[in-house]
Amino acid sequence: MNLPALPLDRFEVRLREVLRSRVEFIELIGEDLAAAGGKRVRPSLVYLALRALGAHQHPQEHDLAVAVELLHSASLLHDDLLDNADTRRGQVTAFRRFGNVVSVMSGDYMLSKVLVLLSAMPQCLTRAFGETAAAICEGEVLQFQVAAYSEYSDANYLEIIRGKTGVLIELAASAPALLLGSPPEQLQALRTYGLEYGLAFQMQDDLLDLASDEATLGKPIGGDLREGKATFPVLRLLDSRDAAEVREILERRAAQAGDVARVRVLAAEHDAFAATRAEIERRSRLAVQALSVLPPSPARERLEALATLEAQRVK
Incomplete structure (x- = not known):
């Protein structure tokens, strides 16, 4: 039996939904994150682990995958600033485009969105993420x-x-x-x-x-x-x-x-x-x-x- 394709397309949609903001600079950084794509190793692991545990679909699987990816992405925004990096995945880093304050606060915005997503899940997940x-x-x-x-x-x-x-x-x-x-x-x-x-x-x-x-x-x-x-x-x-x-x-x-x-x-x-x-x-x-x-x-x-x-x- 072949493994059904992972729902990464639905993940991408949900990622964009969660990152929406009425502040243009945050919206642009979020769009850069969504558009950059990458291998999506961590969201893929979330879906694969769920399937390996017997859950072939779960109503909160996309939110869990997005929460993991946002924690990762927030850490990268902060890392790029600390490392004084010019590019990330071939694109100009956020702090080079928008400045230090915007980059750091956008990373914090992502972390706040993680907390919002976790608030609807079992409490043990909040501790694990923390x-x-x-x-x-x-x-x-x-x-x-x-x-x-x-x-x-x-x-x-x-x-x-x-x-x-x-x-x-x-x-x-x-x-x-x-x-x-x-x-x-x-x-x-x-x-x-x-x-x-x-x-x-x-x-x-x-x-x-x-x-x-x-x-x-x-x-x-x-x-x-x-x-x-x-x-x-x-x-x-x-x-x-x-x-x-x-x-x-x-x-x-x-x-x-x-x-x-x-x-x-x-x-x-x-x-x-x-x-x-x-x-x-x-x-x-x-x-x-x-x-x-x-x-x-x-x-x-x-x-x-x-x-x-x-x-x-x-x-």
Whole structure:
């Protein structure tokens, strides 16, 4: 049996409905978000998890998918400002177009809409969204703290990417179980799946930032090094005989010509890229294994495939 097409068209309609505002600048930012599209990974996870739990249609599924996407989008609006980013998905970032105040307040507007959507759902979802939002903030601040203090470690890195990506994908995968009141073992399975898949997802992003090329990635490589971020392959180099040189490059934010190229050479020499790919595959396997408590279904197979194929993503 083939899995029916996910109702992403209805999701897009509902997203636009929720983002409507009588204030033109907020309306324009909302329209940019809706028009930008993207892979819609998180809304897709909401629908897939519902189907895997046996709910082939739920009256609040679109609102739940929109709430997850809005939490993600609000964090991106704030991230772009913090990172001083010029573009997002090939478009000029909101704060470059409209200024800092408009961008930040539009992100806050999205968060307020999340609360409105959650008000009609089980209370446990409000807590889950609140805890996720707090973890996102902690991860973002920790990332700056680690770079400022040069506190590079595997533990800090995992905590950063948990907040940056893991907790939101965990929420997308597990929120349907909270909506349905599913058994605790199914809720935990989807939480584990989402977190491990999210960690693998971010590790792959971090790997591509250093191991890929600009033509494939669509942006300059080495961005993390220039921000003083020690990602998984770089952490492997900090445990190598060339640790002192790599630490110097990190601490000067790869400011000298050839810094990024040098780290790429060292990463290849020390098999840091291979070690990162192995860790991504391990996390993906953990995600797939967690789903074994759910009954077999096309939706579960699709969830498993998303995690399994993560290591093959090229951008």
